Amino acid sequence: MLRVAVVGSGPSGCYTAQSLVERDPEVHVDVLDRLPCPFGLVRYGVAPDHEKIKSLQGNLRTVLEHDRVRFLGGVQVGGPDGLPVERLREMYHAVVYCVGAATDRRLGIPGEDLPGSWSATEFVSWYSAHPDAADEGFLRDVRSAVVIGVGNVAVDVARMLVRGAGELRPTDMPQGALDTLAASGVTDVHMVGRRGPTQARFTTKELRELGGLPDTAVRVDPADLALDPAFADLSALPAAQRRNAEVLRGWASAPRGDAERHIDLRFFLRPVEILAGGNGRVGAVRFERTAPDGHGGVTGTGRYEDIPAQLVLRSVGYRGVALDGLPFDPSAGTVPNEEGRVLRDGAASPGEYVAGWIKRGPTGVIGTNRPCAKETVNSLLADAPALASREIPADPLPALRAAGIEPVTWPGWLSIERAEAELGARLGRNVVKLADWDTLLEAARTD
Ligand SMILES: Cc1cc2nc3c(=O)[nH]c(=O)nc-3n(C[C@H](O)[C@H](O)[C@H](O)COP(=O)(O)OP(=O)(O)OC[C@H]3O[C@@H](n4cnc5c(N)ncnc54)[C@H](O)[C@@H]3O)c2cc1C
Structure with missing residues (x-):
């Protein structure tokens, strides 16, 4: 054996x-x-x-x-x-x-540790009920959020920021996170990549899903697409990137409606500093505009742009x-x-x-x-x-x-599952996750 x-x-x-x-x-x-x-x-x-x-x-x-x-x-x-x-x-x-x-990769820029600037992992762990996660008051007084990164995790957190109570209630999200997200005043989410749209790492299925969110418009600046050399001939791109490019092009040419919430997909912007607002918390993110360097990378242009935000979620990879x-x-x-x-x-x-x-x-x-x-x-x-x-x-x-x-042991885990089903039933929901160590361990030991 x-x-x-x-x-x-x-x-x-x-x-x-x-x-x-x-x-x-x-x-x-x-x-x-x-x-x-x-x-x-x-x-x-x-x-x-x-x-x-x-x-x-x-x-x-x-x-x-x-x-x-x-x-x-x-x-x-x-x-x-x-x-x-x-x-x-x-x-x-x-x-x-x-x-x-x-753990997350860091940006290594000034202001990264200001209150209101969090890693995507901290935010994900909170709404996923990870027992190590803390309720950081992520959405307190937040109207505009910047998500730094253009991968699938960035898409996930952008989507969660604009989802309404009706869509979140059937999930197993802990009640505290559900209440906070349902009451959120976020109207604008800016998802920002430092390179071009055809270099973004999100997959088409996840990207497309953003376009189907209720009361939310996805906006893409046609100028960002025009700057990406690959847009000159999409047929030369691998299929996955070509599909992304087609979805983005559709949004860039769509008329601007009057949706309650917006997700702005921005490209060719490199974060250089997170700026404090008057209250000492995050107030904006300063980006340097980048441009293709002709070798598949980007180079700084010396032109800057500030995007106002009360929440920054950094999603630039794991370690x-x-x-x-x-x-x-x-x-x-x-x-x-x-x-x-x-x-x-x-x-x-x-x-x-x-x-x-x-x-x-x-x-x-x-x-x-x-x-x-x-x-x-x-x-x-x-x-x-x-x-x-x-x-x-x-x-x-x-x-x-x-x-x-x-x-x-396994019976202990089954007890946790039962406790989560019971909690859901009490709250008139499906299964609802237990979100802290004490409650989980207590449930495990009641076997
Ligand atoms: C936010 C996010 C969303 C994702 N969404 C998707 C998706 O929708 N679809 C998809 O296909 N992929 C998704 N992925 C990718 C997918 O989750 C990973 O490919 C996969 O989880 C990696 O598996 P793993 O077993 O290596 O690590 P993990 O899933 O991280 O598992 C590691 C385990 O090890 C335990 N552990 C760690 N340290 C110790 C220790 N010292 N002692 C004991 N235990 C320890 C942890 O508690 C954990 O349970 C996502 C990833 C992230 C970060």
């Missing part, structure tokens, strides 16, 4: 566990997560109004219910209060780290964080590895593996993690004969408990 710990129950952790138990009948897997709830960013990142993608939780759930897979929530690996990596290694034949990329005891490449934000085998001083470290965002960086969709996990499992199973010969405890659970850790 081979005992494997998978650290992280997001898509890459679940796909790793699935591939292991499907391919080897002798493997037993414990999936550990620092949170009492499984599914990683599928629960705490995917937008609540994207029910179809959220429903992928059902597939991941089947993995965690497999009779040779065990979910152990509330187990932090590494960090000052966590289970040391070395200790975990002693309990299992192999450990696969699937811990994702937990992995180092885990104590594991090697880390700070420039890539990943754990150095070869086909999923963790490299220590350039050599494969026996029994240590990575998969998902911490292995390859924060790119791709949920499904991209499946082949990524498979590659890691190939490496692990090829190493298995050597790994299985090491003596380990018969069951790591008593050892975890001896280390002062009382994991949330």
